[in-house]
Each structure stands twice: as structure tokens, then as C-alpha cells.
Amino acid sequence: MAELPTTEGEVAFEVPEAGKPCKTFYKILGSLEATTGPVLIALHGGPGAGHEYLSPLGDLYAAPYNIPTVLYDQIGCGRSTHLREKNGDEAFWSFDLFIRELDNLIDHLNLRGRGFYLLGQSWGGVLGATYAMRHPDAPGLKKLVIAGGPASIPLYLEGLKTLLARLPADVRETLEDCDRRGDHHSEEFQKAAKVFGKNFVCSLDPLPLEVQAGYKNLKEDPTVYLTIQGPAEFVIVGSIRGWEGWKEAHKIKVETLLLNGKNDEVTNLAMYPWFKTIPRVRWVTFEKASHQAHWEDRERYMQEVGDFLASTDPHERKA
Template sequence: MSAYPTIEGDVPFAAPNSGRPCSTWYKVVGDLEKSIPLIALHGGPGAGHEYLASFTDLIDQYHVPIVFYDQIGCGRSTHLRDKMRDESFWTFDLFIAELDNLIDHLQLRSKGFYLLGQSWGGMLAGMYAARRPEGLKKLVIAGSPASFPLFVEGGKRLRAQLPADIQKILEEGDRTGNLETPEYERASAIFYARHVCRVDPLPQPVQQAFINLKDDPTAYNTMQGPSEIVVDGSLKDWDGSEQAKNINVDTLLLNGRYDEVSELCVEPWFRSIPRIKWVVFENSSHMAHWEERERFMQLVGTFLTSY
């Protein structure tokens, strides 16, 4: 990223009921003065910005500057480990307030901005766009469920395609809650290699996302649960398809053919958002921005810069 103009900073953020001063770390790569920027919303929650590093391809090819940031609770932003399983704290409203705060700090309202959310970040981006915020020009939702019950159902179908011995290990771990045995971790790794990222070895920035989640799983455990496979957090009953009907900007919807976020839980976005195009990456799972990087950037870049 160092080949481009880069600004890093911390924005004070008054997180409701946090009981302490908080801040959001951000990095702008590229020239904000020259073009409308893309704000990248990472997944998790808690995965951090690093695994979205490939988005800087858009600067060279399409002259789109990128705003990266670590959402509260991870990376270089304020951590709140004492809020584990505090479902009243870790909410969409919290993360939407943080995003609004960052946009205002960077003075992007009049200039305008694009949003791209990946995984959990796409859920957040969708719910933010549904409020019709001032300045939002276009929206990209990548590998994001519109419905968590459908995400769980799709996950069950994917697990049913795994070898029988792997299924048995995963089921036993789910039943006992013991998810840290070597057997369970090995079985999970097989699921992840099929349905999270099919690049081998994993790109270092993607590895960093898993490091971030292990370092501070507070938001992830509270909202999702202990793993991608075991979902018992506050999002388990969430469905955003009704709110998505309020999205009034052009939207690009993306997922991979082998994505843990299967067509089953992506389709409600397509059904609900009025102006939307849906593209499935045939050789990708959950991270097409690495698995089919060139095509991903071409689709996103063309979408953002064509009017």
C-alpha cells in the first residue's frame, strides 16, 4: 500500500454505554481530493481491515481511493473485552454510529462516497444504506447473508457434503461445545479451505483476519458465536431483507459459487433491493477479492466508475 499517498489517524468515537473514551483507527490510501472514495467495511465482526488489502488494485486501475478502518473492538481501534456477550452493546446501531462518525470526520458528505462491505461488513453496509445516508453514491455487498437463519441453513447443507468422518467430528464439537480440540480444528480447517478461502497457502492478510479474531473475539462471539459453523450469538435470528427495500442507490451483489454465504441467504438481497445486479464468482468461495482478484476488481471498478 505504500506506493500510494497514505494517511492514518484515530477518530474519537463516543460509543454509547462504553464507559470510556473510544477511538476508531483509519487509513486513507490514494488521493481523497481527486476522486470519490470507497469505504471498505470488514467482516467478522472483529476481523480487521488487513484482509481487504487487495482493494488497493482499484486505485491504479480505476483511480478510486480507499478508506480502510478497524471497527470498534478490533485491530487498532478501541477494544472492549469486558463487553463479552453484552448483546445490548454490540448492535448495528453501534457500528452505524461509528461509520457516520468516520464519514463526518473525513468530510465526505458533500463529496460523496461508495461503500463496499464484505461478509459481516456487507450486512452492516446494507443496513446503513437502508437509512439513506447523505453522500452515499453506490453500494457493493460481497459475501454477505441477508438472513442469518438462511445462512445457518445453507451452512448445514454445505457440511452435509463433507466426508462423513469430518461431519461427525464437527457435530461432536457442536454438541459438547469443545471447539478447541486438534480434531475439531482440523475438521474446521477442511470446511474453511472449501468455503472461506480456496487460495493455498492463505494470503498473509487473510491470515491476519484470523489472528485478529483470536486476539479479541468479543464482538464476534457476542454477535455470531464461537465459530463460522456454530452460530448462537445475537445475529442468529437477524433478517435484513425488509429494511433492504429502503436502499435507494445502485447496488452490486457478489458471492462465490462455493461461498459459506450461499445463494440461499444472498438471494433475499437481490429480491429486496430495487436497483441491483448479482454476480456469482464460479471459482471462489468467501473471498473472491483474493480467489478471483482480477475479475473482482474489474467488476467492482467498472460498477463504481460508470454512470
């Protein structure tokens, strides 16, 4: 396979409430000049995990799809502007902030005319769905992929209970005890949390370096993660607590593909309301994957996403 062309850049992002100049770092996998069709924009999870772990999406630049992908670090993480002084400021770290950043990047790259697809993974799926719900007629938006992005945080937490029950008793008891004591930083908690991650976040051993980079981003600056989510995947005390995005999902006009893994921390319970509510939707569950099917079942994942983006059938509804 020929070497994947890549381009890196930065775009100024005006955030008056930040009190300082801000920028968004982006990386393009593939060439925008060598292709003419819509571009895929990938929204990473965390929030705050950064762009690196979504690098397999560069596979879509190969034939027969020939789709370039734009990765970027959302504000507050990676190589974009950090705002540690905004830790705990729920009003600042709003959906509006991240939607403005996304629109700023789209306009900077002049993607409205040629069109773009959105693929959001985990928190990125929540962000992508929110963008499509709030801007159903957004110029250029062609299709949406929600990969492991819960439709409901209460249902996400409900589904997690069934996953936690599957862990070894000593691991489960450690997590429960630490949570009762508000201990989410000790070595014993982190060790038990890694067992959860191995089962329901990414089952590969060793973890790909790009996935490790996501954990490193979260560790080096947990500002956004702590404010929006909380101290762990299964402890949600941040601003997204109680979120029920599916209630507005009927507003999504574009064709939508739902993805999750059989052992995904975002269980079918948390994905189903998207399927029930979004008018033009398809749902695929990867039997050999957890939360990072783009790594765990990479070939099939790219085929499912590529075929969906290339398809012209606007009314397929299939689980």
C-alpha cells in the same frame, strides 16, 4: 505500477456506554487530495476480523478507476479500541454502535460533499446493507456493494447444511460431534474447522498474510465475534441469530451490487432475498472463488467492482 500512497490515522469515537475513551483506526489506500470523485469505504467482516484482509481493494486506485479506499478497524478489534469487558453484552454491540462509528469516520474525513461508496464483506455486507436501509437518504452515499453478506441468517444456516454435507465424512462427523458437546475450542474442532475454511472461506494455500491477520485478530480478541455471531462460522448463537435483513431491503435507494463465490459459505440461497427485494440491483457470482473472491479471483473482482462504481446506468438488474 507506482507505489500505492497510504495514510493512517485515528479518530476519537464518543461511546458514553463504553465507560472509557474510544478511537477508530483507519487507513487510506490512495490519495484523497489527488482525486475528486467519491471514495470507497470498506467494511470488514468477522465481526472483529479487522481491515488487513481487504487490502486488495487498493487496486481500485489504479487507472481507469482512480478510486481511493478507506479501510478501518471497527470498534472492538485491530488497532481500534478493545472492550473485552463487554463480552456477551448484546445490547452494547448493536447495529446502532457500528453505524454511529461509520458516520463518525465519514464526517471526520469530510466525505459527505464528495460522496462515498460502501463495500461490505461478510458481516461488513450485513452492516453496509443495514446502514443503507436505515439511512436511505444518507448524505453522500452513492452506491452499495454487498460481498458475501447474507440477507437472512436462517437461510445462511440452511445453506451451510448443504456445504457441510460436501465435506469428508470424518470432518463432518467431528464438527457435528464437537458441536453437540459444545466443544468449539479443542484441537480436533479447530482442525476440522480449517477444512471447512479451506473449502468455503478462502481456498488459497498458503493463506495470504493479510487473511491470516484477520484470523489473528479474531483469536486475540473474540469479544465481538462471540457476542454477535458465536464460536464458529456455522454455529450462530449470538445476537444476529434469526436476523432477516432482507425484509427491510426495499428501503435501499442506491444502486447495489451483490457478490459471492460459487463455493461461498454465503450461498445463493442466503443472497437471493437481496436480489429479490433491493430495487436497483445487480448480482455477480465468481465461479473460481469461495468467500474471499477479492483474493481468489482478484483481477475479475476489481473489474466488476470498479465497473459498477464507475457506471452511470441506474436501472440495470442482472444476475
